[in-house]
Amino acid sequence: MSQSIRARIERLEARWRTQAGRTNLRRFPSWLDNSVRSQSWGQCLPVEMPAAEWQYQTLPAQRTFHSDLQTRFKGYSGPIGSGKSYALVYEALFLSRMNPGLLGLVGAPTYRMLQDSTQRTFFEVLQAEGIDYTFNKQRNHLKFSATGSEVIFRTMETPERLRGVNLAWFALDELTYTREEAWTRVVGRLRHPEARRLCGCAVWTPKGYDWVHKRFVEQQHPDYRLVQATPKENIHLPSDFYDQLKEAYAERFHRQEALGEYLDVFGGNAYYAFSEDNIRETKYDPSLGLCWALDFNVDPMCSVICQIEEIKVRPWDPPNRRTRVLRVIDEIVLPNSNTEAAVQEFMRRTANLEGFSWPIPLTIYGDASGNSRTTKSTRTDYELIEDMFRDHRGYQFAMRKNTANPAIRDRVNTVNTMLRSASGNHNIFIHPNCRELLKDLRQVKWRRDSSGNPTGDLDKSDATASHKRRPVLFGGPGMGIVPIWRSETRIHSIRINFTSSFGSLLPKVIFYVQPRQEGTPAKKVGPRGYP
Numbered sequence: 001m002s003q004s005i006r007a008r009i010e011r012l013e014a015r016w017r018t019q020a021g022r023t024n025l026r027r028f029p030s031w032l033d034n035s036v037r038s039q040s041w042g043q044c045l046p047v048e049m050p051a052a053e054w055q056y057q058t059l060p061a062q063r064t065f066h067s068d069l070q071t072r073f074k075g076y077s078g079p080i081g082s083g084k085s086y087a088l089v090y091e092a093l094f095l096s097r098m099n100p101g102l103l104g105l106v107g108a109p110t111y112r113m114l115q116d117s118t119q120r121t122f123f124e125v126l127q128a129e130g131i132d133y134t135f136n137k138q139r140n141h142l143k144f145s146a147t148g149s150e151v152i153f154r155t156m157e158t159p160e161r162l163r164g165v166n167l168a169w170f171a172l173d174e175l176t177y178t179r180e181e182a183w184t185r186v187v188g189r190l191r192h193p194e195a196r197r198l199c200g201c202a203v204w205t206p207k208g209y210d211w212v213h214k215r216f217v218e219q220q221h222p223d224y225r226l227v228q229a230t231p232k233e234n235i236h237l238p239s240d241f242y243d244q245l246k247e248a249y250a251e252r253f254h255r256q257e258a259l260g261e262y263l264d265v266f267g268g269n270a271y272y273a274f275s276e277d278n279i280r281e282t283k284y285d286p287s288l289g290l291c292w293a294l295d296f297n298v299d300p301m302c303s304v305i306c307q308i309e310e311i312k313v314r315p316w317d318p319p320n321r322r323t324r325v326l327r328v329i330d331e332i333v334l335p336n337s338n339t340e341a342a343v344q345e346f347m348r349r350t351a352n353l354e355g356f357s358w359p360i361p362l363t364i365y366g367d368a369s370g371n372s373r374t375t376k377s378t379r380t381d382y383e384l385i386e387d388m389f390r391d392h393r394g395y396q397f398a399m400r401k402n403t404a405n406p407a408i409r410d411r412v413n414t415v416n417t418m419l420r421s422a423s424g425n426h427n428i429f430i431h432p433n434c435r436e437l438l439k440d441l442r443q444v445k446w447r448r449d450s451s452g453n454p455t456g457d458l459d460k461s462d463a464t465a466s467h468k469r470r471p472v473l474f475g476g477p478g479m480g481i482v483p484i485w486r487s488e489t490r491i492h493s494i495r496i497n498f499t500s501s502f503g504s505l506l507p508k509v510i511f512y513v514q515p516r517q518e519g520t521p522a523k524k525v526g527p528r529g530y531p
Helices: 003-023 030-038 060-067 084-098 111-129 180-189 211-218 241-248 251-257 339-350 381-392 408-419 435-443
Strands: 073-077 103-108 133-136 141-144 150-155 169-172 199-204 224-228 290-294 301-311 323-334 360-366 395-401 428-430 446-448 454-458 469-473 483-487 491-493
Touching: 030 060, 060 073, 060 084, 060 224, 073 084, 073 211, 084 103, 084 111, 084 169, 084 199, 103 111, 103 180, 111 150, 169 180, 180 199, 180 211, 211 224, 241 251, 251 408, 290 339, 301 339, 323 339, 323 435, 339 381, 360 381, 381 395, 408 428, 408 454, 428 435
Parallel strands: 073 199, 073 224, 103 150, 103 169, 169 199, 290 360, 301 491, 323 428, 360 395
Antiparallel strands: 133 141, 141 150, 290 301, 301 323, 446 454, 469 483, 483 491
């Protein structure tokens, strides 16, 4: 027999042995197997199973979470990097093994989160562990070859579509971003008559005193149990991971996201990071270009004039590692006005600045409404601004147009981080003459419902107050962060031209930290409790 044929036969035999091994049942991990066997339903599981090694290297909180074989509803809560996604996937694998041949569900708040994070982690774990399965992409349905257990993947956006399904178990990712109605619907599906271990589990990052906190912490119901992971418990993360997040997050948000604490982040003052330290006699610096940020409103027409300074934290830092500081120098408030009048007022205040090169470098920012046409005008606000500055020729201008406005919570969190990060750095300074902007920063509050719970929206209930307002944060390709304070009687804008797109809550170009996406494993290491 030739050497090439012999090598080919050996490869085919090795492949067959691998596939055969995948279809065999394996024992649970050694730290879990004895506990499973001690259960009444665990004694019915087959004994003659090969003792395969699991790649799963559990963290202390993960092991506590999996070892609970009695509680009907289990929760795993922790900060970024506490291994929540892997805890969810492995718990789903264990539950499917405890309920052979039965149906379970893996869910996420949205389809995008399900596809990009939850499912991605799920299939990476299956590959790392060598577990054989078949997957129907059209039905979003998976079946394990060894046990015959089935898993359906569903989004919690439409929980009413789960009617008629009998589940032996379910596992939900990022529960705090799921509506309580969806949880209630899924709980009603946990009723398979042949299930040996009926269980519903979920993982999440704390998000204040919401319905999840009420069910798993406040009510102390015997059917509910919460395992809270602690920061720095995950030894597989870089040693300075949580220290870097101090610069990336505002103090209160850092305590929630990086320390895993339950806080009323979206209650009380919206801009809690603002203080008198953010007020400074800022002046025009001829070595820096101008930034003009405006929102398109009629009464009043408001905007701010600012500059951006790059500061090296360390002398050897490269240009992309410099801290950018925003200086708000002046505000323009024009009652019952229009875009054309705002441009004329801006030119009046800045056209003759001393020491600036000619033409003056200028970057103009605006919100998404500036792209709209009305029945009263054939030109958009952006087109009007471009025409007026092109005719003046005293400015070398560039336009930064927004096409969409991000969520309110994201805008507020980002602004708070710049006002004062968890490490104590201030990256926004405002001239004391910007009275209307300062007023908004001091007085904007979060709205609460009739039960006193935070809603995640801003309070607009005081019809007599002149400062009824809402913050807006815009971003797009080449922009990064663009915070704006908008009120019904005044609109205040702060825009920042950073080089990254608004792809995450805190763009890495500012804070130099890009946290690992939930569910992304470390290459060449395997699933070891990464976030």
